[in-house]
Amino acid sequence: MIGRLHFSTSLLLSYLIYGFLGFDKVSSIVLSIITASISSLPDFDYKIFSWANKKRILFEKTGLKYILFPIYLLILLLIKLFRHRGITHSIFPIIIFFYLSIFFRPFLILSISFLLHSIEDSFTVSGIYPLYPVRDIQLKIPILSNKQRRLQSILSYLFIFIFFLLIL
Numbered sequence: 001m002i003g004r005l006h007f008s009t010s011l012l013l014s015y016l017i018y019g020f021l022g023f024d025k026v027s028s029i030v031l032s033i034i035t036a037s038i039s040s041l042p043d044f045d046y047k048i049f050s051w052a053n054k055k056r057i058l059f060e061k062t063g064l065k066y067i068l069f070p071i072y073l074l075i076l077l078l079i080k081l082f083r084h085r086g087i088t089h090s091i092f093p094i095i096i097f098f099y100l101s102i103f104f105r106p107f108l109i110l111s112i113s114f115l116l117h118s119i120e121d122s123f124t125v126s127g128i129y130p131l132y133p134v135r136d137i138q139l140k141i142p143i144l145s146n147k148q149r150r151l152q153s154i155l156s157y158l159f160i161f162i163f164f165l166l167i168l
Contacts, residue, residue, distance in 0.1 A: 001124050001144060003040050005152045008093040008159035010039035010116045015163060017112060029167055035113045042088040042117045049086075050132065052078035089118050 005021020014034035023031060055075050061066040065072040081087050097111035122128050144152060 001120055001146075002100045002149060002152045002156070003043075003118040004156040005144075006039045006043075006117060006120055006157075008163070009120050010113065011036035012163045014112055017164060024081045025167070031109060032163075035109050035116070037161075038110070038113050039120075041110075041115050042093070042114055042121075043084075045082045045088040046076060046084040048082040049084055052082065053131075062087055065081055077099060085121060085128050086132045088114070089121055090132045091118075091130050094118070 015028050018028035018031045021023075052075050056072075056111050057074050058081060059068070059075065060117045088092070094111050094115045097107045097114060099119040101108035101111055118128050118130065122130075122139050123141050123143045125140065125142040127142070127147045129136060130139050131137055
């Protein structure tokens with residue numbers, strides 16, 4: 001899913017969620033903009049995975065895996081945990097952030113942002129693994145494909161338009 005569609009979908013849905021939770025209109029608008037702005041944060045797993053995989057290849061080709069074995073193990077752990085749509089797209093960060101929001105309210109924004117991102121990605125052909133790394137069960141409702149960039153752009157503009165209609 002393209003970043004713009006993550007932003008617009010999270011903007012619209014989080015505005016509705018904050019309204020449902022009893023926030024006033026201005027607070028709902030501000031919080032939904034913040035939520036939408038950080039809604040692509042779970043996709044940093046791909047950057048971590050790519051970096052760790054490059055380091056793994058370097059360590060294996062040069063023999064550093066024998067000299068720096070603890071670091072090599074850490075790299076392998078990062079590869080396992082941070083595969084794309086792995087742990088950052090599971091229910092675990094959502095639960096942890098929600099629990100932390102009981103003590104420090106801003107974590108609610110992170111919890112909602114990660115929840116919406118995971119729901120949005122479940123509508124792609126790749127889906128998500130909501131229980132990763134505990135279970136490898138995939139959840140997907142294959143409506144969107146990365147090949148449908150034009151459709152995703154149209155949907156993103158439509159969701160922004162609906163958001164503005166709601167806040168007027």
